[in-house]
Each structure stands twice: as structure tokens, then as C-alpha cells.
Amino acid sequence: MSHTLIHSLTGNLMFGLLLSIWVYLLGVLLYRKFPNPVLSPLVVAIGLGILFLTVTGIPYEDYYEGGKFLNMLITPATVALGIPLYQSLHLLRRHYRSILFGTAAGAILGVCTTTLLALAVGLGKLTVISVMPKAVTTAIAVEISSKLGGSSPLTLVAVIVTGTIGAIIGPWLFRRCRINDPVAQGIALGATAHAIGTAKALEIGKIEGAMSGLAIGVTGGFTVFVAPLVAKLLGL
């Protein structure tokens, strides 16, 4: 096939959409077989997507012609998170002290420790800003990072890696540090490992899962303010 013919196929709006959905479905199938946090569908989908584009030599720009449609839906999907937040209002009311203190501690510590450590080892400004909001859910983290001038793909990777690590070490840490309260475990997982941590929290128990889910949103809300403040204070 001539080069232009291949381009007319891959530059087609449907190509990017098809590839995105296909690799994600493969990721879901694999996760059903091996429910291990390291094999989360998003991780597998991204890996397969990169592999496919690299092997076929199709430029990312071609793929993104269709891929951008999914990207565009991130904002309305984040807005829609307001609905479950409203539906869990009573849980929010009962444990508001725990949630507020826990998530505030998580947001402040998460941003500060990451930023200071990253600066201490001499990482560049772009990298530091990109990993600052790594503990919050992808939609919010990417927004924070891009508003501060970070790199969205790098933030995305940092967020996924953080969530995966958090879900793996969480149960072990809880035993070691005698954190045995379900509400405490749930908030700790949600505030530090967002949705991937929440999946783990759901495996531990229902209360853990619910509290973890709530903590994702509230931690995100705090981080939206903490990250720009820390960036400003450190002159980033």
C-alpha cells in the first residue's frame, strides 16, 4: 500500500476511536482473567496502544485525530461526578470531620512531599509540576498540571503509577501501622491512590470502598488549591 493510502486510513476519525476502544476492551478482558492492580485495564490499554503505534509506525498525531473525541469528554465526565457526590451527601455529613482532616492531610502532604523530594533530587521544573498532583483522580490531576504548565501525559503516568503502588502497599502498611478502622483505611486509600486505591478498598469492605470513593473527590478539591499555592511559594 502506498503511504498516502495508509495515511488516509489512519488519519480517519474512526481509526483513533476504534484503536482506543479496542485496546481498552483487551485490557478489561485481561483484568478479568488476572485481577491484579498492576494489570489495570488503563495500564494495559496504554501499553498496547503504544506498542501498536510503534510497531505499525503510525504517527501519534494521526491516532489523536480520533482519540481527541474521548479526551474531549473528560470535562463533562468530571462534572458528572457531582451527581454521586450529591447522592452520598448523608455519608459525607456523618463522617465529615474524618473526611475533611484526612483528605486535607493527604492533599497537603501529598503535594509537599512529592514536590520537595523531586526538587531535592534535581528533577526539572516541568517534571516536578507534572508529578505534583499525582495523588488525585486523573481528570483533576491533569487539569491542575496543565494549568500550572506541566505535561499532561507525564501527569497521567504519575497518577496511574501512584494509584497502583498505593493499592499494592496499602493493606500491608495498614497492618504494620495498626490502622484497622474501616473509615481510616478507606480514606487513606482514596486520598492517596484515587480510583485504583478505591478498587482495593472495595475488596477490603463496603465501608472502606464508600469512604475511599468520597475521599477521591474531596482530596481532589483540596489539591486544586494546594498545588498552585505550593508551586507559587517555591517559585515554580
Place this chain on the structure above:
Amino acid sequence: MKIYREIFIILLFSFLGEVASKLSGLPVPGSVIGMLLLFLALCRGVVRVEQVEAVGKFLVENLTILFVPAGIGVMLHFDLIAETWWILLLILGVTAALCQVAVGLTVQFVKRRYETPAPAVADNATTLILSREFIAEELTPLAKIDDGK
């Protein structure tokens, strides 16, 4: 038309959020402002849950796949992390562990000190809603208990 009406409402709040973010000059993402506006509108009864439920549920439960294109975009940035990836990994791991312990202990302290024990039944009821709808999204495939430019 019901679905289009729901799409209209959710896009309207997205739009309002983006506009508020631009006009205010605050470093707060428009999507987050939009989420808060929708939350407040639901609390105030300006919007009823049924008016946004179907589309909202679809979007929230299928949030993860939306990050595939941006994630694949990391292939354009390999040079950025080629030499530092292991340092980054170490930082992310250390901070995740530190924060997890700090948050867990904080909550445990606050809860024991300032909160009265709650009836277990109510908690179970709420978790059903939560595990299905809120958490559902990125977790549909992840938990298989059911589970941002």
C-alpha cells in the same frame, strides 16, 4: 430526546465551569467548578437527579477509557523520563506510603476523638449506591466487584 436533554444540562454546567474558571483567573480547573455547580444545583433542587442520571451514570462509570488517548501520548515524552524514570518511581512510592500512613492515622485519631459510632445498617445502604455509581467508573473493570489535556 431525554438523553439529549441530559447531555445539554451536563454540557451546560461544563461550559459554565470553564467560563467561571477563565473569568475568575483562579487556578481551579473548569471541570471542578462545573462539578461543584452541578452538586449545588442538585442540593438546591434546581436540577433533579433524574434529569441528569442516565448520561451522568454513563460518563462516570466509563471515565477510565477517556484517558487512553492522553496516556498513549506519553510515547511522545519518553525522552523526558528516559533517564529519571527510576527516581520518579522511587519518589512516587515513598510519598504514597508516607501519605497513606499519615492519612490513616489522622483519620483514626479524629474519628475516635470527635465522632460518635454510626449505625452499621445505614452504612451498608449507602455503600450500595456508592459502589455502583460513584466508584463505578474507573473501577468497573478494576474492581470487577462492579468499578485528565
